[in-house]
Amino acid sequence: MTEPLLSVQDLRTYFRTSAGVARAVDGVSFEIAPNESVGVVGESGCGKSVTSLSLLRLIQRPGSIEPGSKIAFEGTDLLALDDEAMRKIRGNRIAMIFQEPMTALNPVFTVGAQLAEVPRVHSSIGKRDAWARAVEMLGTVGIPDPAERAKSYPHQLSGGMRQRVMIGMALMLSPSLLIADEPTTALDVTIQAQILELLADLRARTAMSVLLITHDLGVVAESTSRVIVMYAGEIVEQADVRELFAKPHHPYTEGLMAAMPRAGTKRERLTVIPGAVPSPYDWPAGCRFHARCPYAWERCEREHPPLYQIGAGHVSRCHLAVEPERRNTPHVPLAAQIGARA
Amino acid sequence: MRRLLARRLLQGLAVVWLVGTLTFTLLHLAPGDAFSYHDRHIPADVIERWRHIYCLDRPLVAQYGCYLRSMASGNLGYSISQQRPVLDILIDYVPRTIELMFFSLLLSFVAGIGLGVLEARHRGGFPDWGSRAIALFFYSMPDFWLALMLVLLFAYWVPILPISGMEDVINGPSFSGWQRLVDHARHLVLPVISLVLLTCAAIARFQRAAMLDVMRMEFVVTARAKGVSENVISRHHVLRNALLPIITVAGLTLPSLLGGAVLVELVFSWPGMGYITAAAIGNRDYALVMASVLVSSVLVVLGNVAADLLYALADPRVRAA
Ligand SMILES: Nc1ncnc2c1ncn2[C@@H]1O[C@H](COP(=O)(O)OP(=O)(O)O)[C@@H](O)[C@H]1O
Ligand code: SF4
Ligand SMILES: [Mg+2]
Numbered sequence: 023m024t025e026p027l028l029s030v031q032d033l034r035t036y037f038r039t040s041a042g043v044a045r046a047v048d049g050v051s052f053e054i055a056p057n058e059s060v061g062v063v064g065e066s067g068c069g070k071s072v073t074s075l076s077l078l079r080l081i082q083r084p085g086s087i088e089p090g091s092k093i094a095f096e097g098t099d100l101l102a103l104d105d106e107a108m109r110k111i112r113g114n115r116i117a118m119i120f121q122e123p124m125t126a127l128n129p130v131f132t133v134g135a136q137l138a139e140v141p142r143v144h145s146s147i148g149k150r151d152a153w154a155r156a157v158e159m160l161g162t163v164g165i166p167d168p169a170e171r172a173k174s175y176p177h178q179l180s181g182g183m184r185q186r187v188m189i190g191m192a193l194m195l196s197p198s199l200l201i202a203d204e205p206t207t208a209l210d211v212t213i214q215a216q217i218l219e220l221l222a223d224l225r226a227r228t229a230m231s232v233l234l235i236t237h238d239l240g241v242v243a244e245s246t247s248r249v250i251v252m253y254a255g256e257i258v259e260q261a262d263v264r265e266l267f268a269k270p271h272h273p274y275t276e277g278l279m280a281a282m283p284r285a286g287t288k289r290e291r292l293t294v295i296p297g298a299v300p301s302p303y304d305w306p307a308g309c310r311f312h313a314r315c316p317y318a319w320e321r322c323e324r325e326h327p328p329l330y331q332i333g334a335g336h337v338s339r340c341h342l343a344v345e346p347e348r349r350n351t352p353h354v355p356l357a358a359q360i361g362a363r364a
Numbered sequence: 365m366r367r368l369l370a371r372r373l374l375q376g377l378a379v380v381w382l383v384g385t386l387t388f389t390l391l392h393l394a395p396g397d398a399f400s401y402h403d404r405h406i407p408a409d410v411i412e413r414w415r416h417i418y419c420l421d422r423p424l425v426a427q428y429g430c431y432l433r434s435m436a437s438g439n440l441g442y443s444i445s446q447q448r449p450v451l452d453i454l455i456d457y458v459p460r461t462i463e464l465m466f467f468s469l470l471l472s473f474v475a476g477i478g479l480g481v482l483e484a485r486h487r488g489g490f491p492d493w494g495s496r497a498i499a500l501f502f503y504s505m506p507d508f509w510l511a512l513m514l515v516l517l518f519a520y521w522v523p524i525l526p527i528s529g530m531e532d533v534i535n536g537p538s539f540s541g542w543q544r545l546v547d548h549a550r551h552l553v554l555p556v557i558s559l560v561l562l563t564c565a566a567i568a569r570f571q572r573a574a575m576l577d578v579m580r581m582e583f584v585v586t587a588r589a590k591g592v593s594e595n596v597i598s599r600h601h602v603l604r605n606a607l608l609p610i611i612t613v614a615g616l617t618l619p620s621l622l623g624g625a626v627l628v629e630l631v632f633s634w635p636g637m638g639y640i641t642a643a644a645i646g647n648r649d650y651a652l653v654m655a656s657v658l659v660s661s662v663l664v665v666l667g668n669v670a671a672d673l674l675y676a677l678a679d680p681r682v683r684a685a
Binding site: 111117130 | 586591605678680
């Protein structure tokens with residue numbers, strides 16, 4: 023097995039607010055290999071964005087990464103670096119793109135200037151050279167007439183073009199890891215496919231790794247090789263993408279799959295997981311999914327499940343791993359009962 | 365862009381007309397006129413003739429008609445108290461007020477923006493609350509009081525700056541061109557400082573709030589993710605965006621700055637509009653009061669139009685529209 027590019031161990035990111043402590047990311051461990059593409063899925067509020075921001079140490083007050091967390095990148099302990107050394111990694115070795123390129127780009131600067139800024143903050147390259155590289159990169163990410171387009175402001179571009187600009191900006195210095203936080207969520211379906219294709223293409227050409235965060239399992243199925251399912255600040259299942267789709271183990275993963283709009287099935291009502299993600303200020307005891315789970319039994323309310331090994335590279339945080347017969351007796355989840363009564 | 369300009373100027377014209385009419389009405393409704401406190405030795409029929417010449421013996425509406433007619437022919441009127449055409453007086457005094465306002469506005473923006481950026485950058489820390497406390501102290505001080513304290517300070521305790529007028533009355537006439545300029549600049553210092561102290565607190569406050577607003581925006585996270593340092597983020601990415609609302613504030617500050625200028629000019633005997641307007645009001649010198657009110661409102665309107673244009677130039681999203 024090759025040395026992992028990124029290794030995260032027991033990452034905890036808490037927000038200490040007047041309302042209490044929000045344990046948004048609560049003990050997450052995973053690895054990414056060089057040139058690998060890993061997906062992170064989960065409903066909104068599961069801690070995906072906080073996880074990705076934590077990797078770049080971009081968590082602002084009142085949030086903080088708790089002692090005991092470990093992030094190793096290319097052999098460096100990121101949490102031990104001083105601010106200046108960490109700054110030199112951002113945008114350079116690890117880059118990040120965001121969901122809404124309109125708000126993620128600065129409205130008062132041209133896109134060319136925003137791309138050119140990346141090499142300028144990381145090296146002593148001249149203004150003119152940086153601009154030339156920006157224009158070249160805009161061409162690489164598929165923007166027509168890049169020399170002219172570089173002079174545009176973000177509001178003058180379409181959503182898809184803006185996301186291409188974001189991707190170009192992230193790739194200016196050929197990072198070895200690209201974190202993409204819901205890069206296609208704000209785009210319509212055809213543009214979404216084009217952006218995913220572009221990302222896959224660039225990954226193939228540059229040998230970088232991609233951490234693709236999304237709430238859409240469909241996106242993960244198309245463009246990643248391994249999937250991490252997050253729920254309530256934890257990883258609840260992790261597997262090779264084919265294995266996961268063929269043999270999902272965690273009831274939450276099953277729920278996400280049932281909620282996927284399938285090609286070919288017309289206008290069928292989507293099954294949704296009853297209830298909502300609980301509050302990070304007060305995670306439920308036992309299994310954090312138990313109120314929404316159709317298999318939950320007494321043990322689930324009492325005992326917090328560990329990550330059970332299901333198969334090769336396949337783990338699941340569910341007691342069904344040790345009591346598989348419980349799967350034969352599904353019932354209406356607690357959250358649905360409450361919902362029905364309300 | 366040109367349409368915007370035309371519309372703003374038209375609106376401005378309406379505002380100036382409204383202000384002028386309102387002032388005219390109020391002035392003339394108040395009891396008495398320029399001849400109410402005349403010399404007792406002037407015969408009553410002479411006074412009546414003067415009243416007739418100046419249109420003061422007619423009903424209000426007719427007086428307004430007289431006034432509009434004279435304005436339309438480009439005649440701003442004759443100042444009864446100063447015995448000179450109003451236009452000549454304006455030519456003498458308006459540039460001095462503009463000079464005072466220009467330097468005050470410039471300095472209070474530089475200082476206010478600088479303070480606001482500093483405060484936002486160190487939010488909650490010593491530079492933040494320290495500078496806000498001092499700013500609040502000056503902001504809540506009555507303007508004439510602040511000006512008087514400055515006079516006290518520089519006339520009595522540390523007499524290093526002139527406290528009145530705009531040139532040295534004793535040695536002035538013998539100064540060379542260069543010396544005259546330095547002397548003039550020294551006379552500007554205290555009036556400008558008073559006005560800056562009075563206005564820059566509000567600007568710093570706006571700037572701080574604007575910076576904090578912008579700092580919450582997503583592109584700031586993007587900039588951090590690119591490896592841009594916090595200093596460059598606040599000076600470049602945040603400030604450029606946070607200056608936009610401040611441009612509008614500049615236009616809105618003009619009226620209060622003008623109001624402050626009147627008092628400051630009085631305290632420091634700065635021979636500007638405020639200085640003569642105060643005297644003109646006391647003398648019921650209608651033509652001069654009207655002219656100075658009109659000039660002030662034109663200044664305010666032009667200032668706001670300039671602010672709108674600047675805003676449009678500074679914000680690419682408006683520029684394109
Ligand atoms: N600045 C913050 N202060 C308090 N709580 C926060 C903050 N940022 C995120 N959180 C909490 O962390 C949890 C996870 O958020 P996030 O990572 O954005 O979810 P996801 O990206 O999976 O939708 C949410 O419950 C959110 O309320
Ligand atoms: S541990 Fe229990 S409640 Fe949790 S997912 Fe598994 S079966 Fe459901
Ligand atoms: Mg998110």
